[in-house]
Amino acid sequence: MAVVVMKFGGTSVANVDRIRNVARHVKREVDAGNQVAVVVSAMSGTTNQLVAWVREASLLHDAREYDAVVASGEQVTAGLLAIVLQAIGIPARSWQGWQIPILTNQAHGAARIAGIDGARLRARMGEGEVAVVTGFQGIEPERQRIATLGRGGSDTSAVAIAIAVGADVCDIYTDVDGVYTTDPRIVPKARRLPRVSYEEMLEMASLGSKVLQTRSVELAMVNRMRTRVLSSFADPGAIPPVRSGSNWPDIGTIVCDEDEIVENQVVSGIAYAKDEAKVTIRRVADKPGVAARIFGPLADASINVDMIVQNLSADGGHTDMTFTVQAAELPRALEVLRKAKESVGYFDVESSDDVVKISVIGVGMRSHAGVAASMFKALAEKNINILAITTSEIKVSVLIDSAYTELAVRTLHSVYGLDRE
Amino acid sequence: MAVVVMKFGGTSVANVDRIRNVARHVKREVDAGNQVAVVVSAMSGTTNQLVAWVREASLLHDAREYDAVVASGEQVTAGLLAIVLQAIGIPARSWQGWQIPILTNQAHGAARIAGIDGARLRARMGEGEVAVVTGFQGIEPERQRIATLGRGGSDTSAVAIAIAVGADVCDIYTDVDGVYTTDPRIVPKARRLPRVSYEEMLEMASLGSKVLQTRSVELAMVNRMRTRVLSSFADPGAIPPVRSGSNWPDIGTIVCDEDEIVENQVVSGIAYAKDEAKVTIRRVADKPGVAARIFGPLADASINVDMIVQNLSADGGHTDMTFTVQAAELPRALEVLRKAKESVGYFDVESSDDVVKISVIGVGMRSHAGVAASMFKALAEKNINILAITTSEIKVSVLIDSAYTELAVRTLHSVYGLDRE
Numbered sequence: 001m002a003v004v005v006m007k008f009g010g011t012s013v014a015n016v017d018r019i020r021n022v023a024r025h026v027k028r029e030v031d032a033g034n035q036v037a038v039v040v041s042a043m044s045g046t047t048n049q050l051v052a053w054v055r056e057a058s059l060l061h062d063a064r065e066y067d068a069v070v071a072s073g074e075q076v077t078a079g080l081l082a083i084v085l086q087a088i089g090i091p092a093r094s095w096q097g098w099q100i101p102i103l104t105n106q107a108h109g110a111a112r113i114a115g116i117d118g119a120r121l122r123a124r125m126g127e128g129e130v131a132v133v134t135g136f137q138g139i140e141p142e143r144q145r146i147a148t149l150g151r152g153g154s155d156t157s158a159v160a161i162a163i164a165v166g167a168d169v170c171d172i173y174t175d176v177d178g179v180y181t182t183d184p185r186i187v188p189k190a191r192r193l194p195r196v197s198y199e200e201m202l203e204m205a206s207l208g209s210k211v212l213q214t215r216s217v218e219l220a221m222v223n224r225m226r227t228r229v230l231s232s233f234a235d236p237g238a239i240p241p242v243r244s245g246s247n248w249p250d251i252g253t254i255v256c257d258e259d260e261i262v263e264n265q266v267v268s269g270i271a272y273a274k275d276e277a278k279v280t281i282r283r284v285a286d287k288p289g290v291a292a293r294i295f296g297p298l299a300d301a302s303i304n305v306d307m308i309v310q311n312l313s314a315d316g317g318h319t320d321m322t323f324t325v326q327a328a329e330l331p332r333a334l335e336v337l338r339k340a341k342e343s344v345g346y347f348d349v350e351s352s353d354d355v356v357k358i359s360v361i362g363v364g365m366r367s368h369a370g371v372a373a374s375m376f377k378a379l380a381e382k383n384i385n386i387l388a389i390t391t392s393e394i395k396v397s398v399l400i401d402s403a404y405t406e407l408a409v410r411t412l413h414s415v416y417g418l419d420r421e
Numbered sequence: 422m423a424v425v426v427m428k429f430g431g432t433s434v435a436n437v438d439r440i441r442n443v444a445r446h447v448k449r450e451v452d453a454g455n456q457v458a459v460v461v462s463a464m465s466g467t468t469n470q471l472v473a474w475v476r477e478a479s480l481l482h483d484a485r486e487y488d489a490v491v492a493s494g495e496q497v498t499a500g501l502l503a504i505v506l507q508a509i510g511i512p513a514r515s516w517q518g519w520q521i522p523i524l525t526n527q528a529h530g531a532a533r534i535a536g537i538d539g540a541r542l543r544a545r546m547g548e549g550e551v552a553v554v555t556g557f558q559g560i561e562p563e564r565q566r567i568a569t570l571g572r573g574g575s576d577t578s579a580v581a582i583a584i585a586v587g588a589d590v591c592d593i594y595t596d597v598d599g600v601y602t603t604d605p606r607i608v609p610k611a612r613r614l615p616r617v618s619y620e621e622m623l624e625m626a627s628l629g630s631k632v633l634q635t636r637s638v639e640l641a642m643v644n645r646m647r648t649r650v651l652s653s654f655a656d657p658g659a660i661p662p663v664r665s666g667s668n669w670p671d672i673g674t675i676v677c678d679e680d681e682i683v684e685n686q687v688v689s690g691i692a693y694a695k696d697e698a699k700v701t702i703r704r705v706a707d708k709p710g711v712a713a714r715i716f717g718p719l720a721d722a723s724i725n726v727d728m729i730v731q732n733l734s735a736d737g738g739h740t741d742m743t744f745t746v747q748a749a750e751l752p753r754a755l756e757v758l759r760k761a762k763e764s765v766g767y768f769d770v771e772s773s774d775d776v777v778k779i780s781v782i783g784v785g786m787r788s789h790a791g792v793a794a795s796m797f798k799a800l801a802e803k804n805i806n807i808l809a810i811t812t813s814e815i816k817v818s819v820l821i822d823s824a825y826t827e828l829a830v831r832t833l834h835s836v837y838g839l840d841r842e
Contacts, residue, residue: 016477050497056437057501058508065507068515069500072493076471079490080478086486087479094489098519099565144520 002244007158010044012232024236032241037131039158042073063108074134092130102138111147118164155216173232178253182270189419197258207359208273266364267416277330283347286319359397423665428579431465433653445657453662458552460579463494484529495555513551523559532568539585576637594653599674602839603691610840618679628780629694687785688837698751704768707740780818
């Protein structure tokens with residue numbers, strides 16, 4: 001017997017027929033004697049519709065009300081899946097975030113899970129009842145209001161539930177059959193990675209791979225929760241049920257400890273993130289404290305700033321500051337900067353979202369030099385201009401004009417020997 | 422200053438533009454210094470979609486899961502209205518049933534409100550914050566699961582909230598501008614009733630008038646909560662704001678005590694209910710206890726039986742039993758009867774939903790004889806066959822073939838002198 005958490009995203013539950021298919025995956029695990037919790041997203045399209053209504057209601061809206069509206073999507077899926085499971089003879093009940101409860105902090109719209117009491121879930125799962133849990137949401141305990149985890153937060157819900165119930169594995173079912181060296185839509189020669197380390201997956205997630213949400217990988221890494229990426233569109237019978245402590249079959253991608261991966265390549269994958277926006281602040285005073293006055297208010301507004309480039313002072317007293325934010329947060333960032341104009345003291349703000357961040361990722365970089373150099377060389381040979389650079393121990397990222405996305409990704413995929421033969 | 426509860430149904434909140442119009446009605450009351458709670462339904466169409474999904478998932482579904490799915494609709498509207506109100510400068514927050522809490526019994530799908538703690542709502546309303554409350558739902562306290570009140574339950578939510586916060590009036594905004602002597606789509610000469618008694622409204626509601634839900638009128642009657650029916654599509658400026666203890670302007674329909682109505686007619690209105698279904702049980706044993714064995718299981722399944730006709734015993738030992746249920750409950754009723762076949766002992770069950778119940782209502786009947794007789798005579802003159810009859814102190818109802826609905830309603834409307842000149 002194993003304890004399994006299974007997570008199904010929006011396209012996997014897009015309609016009742018697909019929810020029936022999800023039920024077949026669940027049945028496979030139940031039939032194998034496993035205890036199962038299922039975490040579900042909203043039916044695809046639903047969240048977009050809800051968000052569109054909120055925006056139509058007001059562009060500047062109360063995040064608590066946004067959450068109350070948007071959280072309804074998962075509520076629907078969870079109820080429907082519980083009904084479908086019951087209809088095929090599997091005891092099941094839906095659990096909303098506030099019923100478990102899944103406690104969060106107060107950062108509505110992008111809340112972090114603060115704690116989950118898994119006791120009731122575990123007890124019910126132990127009695128053979130499948131727990132169908134709404135992903136993406138919890139409850140902020142002080143004001144008892146629904147808080148959502150932000151887009152893709154259902155992955156995080158799944159990993160957190162897996163940790164809370166002491167699962168053997170957290171299986172994330174998506175519309176792809178694993179993690180690839182890069183986006184196969186751009187590079188047809190991309191290869192599925194049978195295993196990938198938490199660290200690499202974390203970089204891939206935060207650098208644009210849509211397969212897993214960053215926070216979910218962080219959580220899995222910190223808690224050493226084995227996480228698999230599987231295809232929900234696969235024949236439910238083609239995936240072997242989870243066996244506790246078994247050898248893991250070569251299916252999907254297992255996100256695990258670096259130590260469990262036998263063959264490491266220097267570079268494991270190429271990621272790209274199109275949802276970046278570049279902001280340039282013209283002529284800010286080039287003196288101590290200015291950066292704090294710019295980035296402090298942005299941080300207070302929970303806007304993540306990524307790459308930062310400070311130009312050389314042109315006239316000795318002033319400089320230009322360029323940085324990137326998530327494209328979705330650009331209007332809010334510009335609003336924050338407008339309000340901070342007096343305290344910062346700048347001439348003008350320019351912005352653009354015609355940029356893309358391309359990243360090369362691999363734990364092997366720790367022991368191999370020259371990865372960055374070969375990246376810059378390869379891009380230069382294709383006449384691609386680099387607007388900004390950031391690096392970490394296991395990745396190198398560059399910001400380029402978005403028109404060159406496909407060319408850059410294909411070039412780098414080939415340069416680092418990732419093309420499938 | 423008055424305390425006002427305003428309820429807006431599905432068509433009044435069908436899209437964000439209409440929600441903005443609702444906000445203008447709310448603003449009128451807030452600007453007049455009133456404390457306001459707003460009870461909202463799901464955006465029209467939403468509940469139907471949710472119910473369709475549940476049915477697609479399984480025709481025999483767990484009522485608790487049905488509730489979890491269907492309750493999401495009001496959650497969306499409440500959040501959107503709070504956002505729209507905030508956007509026009511009115512402090513507002515959404516309240517879901519479990520947050521107040523609105524406690525219900527365990528009859529999921531058709532739950533009754535067991536109690537509402539109005540203290541927190543009152544306190545926040547006293548601070549000038551508009552409370553936007555999800556209609557149609559509450560929480561069943563023992564298992565802490567969402568329970569819905571059944572179709573149209575938002576009216577009941579509104580009246581119950583009005584009672585809990587001690588409102589001066591419960592204003593129900595709908596897509597019609599008041600209660601009419603009958604359905605104006607069938608009888609263009611139907612008249613708006615400026616006032617109608619709780620008792621009459623109760624009969625009209627339970628006999629097919631869709632304007633107010635039966636349970637809401639019961640609740641208003643028992644608690645003497647003055648309830649008005651108004652049009653949400655009226656120009657928000659054309660409705661005078663509520664004034665505590667003022668004379669009530671002649672707008673919409675006021676549902677109030679009989680004593681407050683100066684001119685009573687013998688018959689106030691003609692109602693029709695198409696959502697009836699007729700069930701005939703053939704050849705049941707004609708002996709004591711059989712009725713209990715038929716209607717006991719139906720009651721246990723929370724299926725309301727309305728008209729009952731027991732035929733004369735044909736062969737001394739057996740009889741036919743005919744009764745009506747809500748058409749929506751017909752499949753469940755037939756299932757219950759199938760299971761009870763052995764204990765009841767009958768030959769066969771037949772059913773039909775091609776029937777309509779036509780009712781004539783008026784508190785004046787108490788003191789005027791002959792209302793039923795003139796009804797039967799008028800129908801006979803049009804060759805309309807009566808399948809069953811029920812009467813109460815203030816109404817007479819007949820079951821007829823649904824093909825004659827319009828003819829019967831028009832005929833009776835004219836016979837009782839209700840046509841507008």
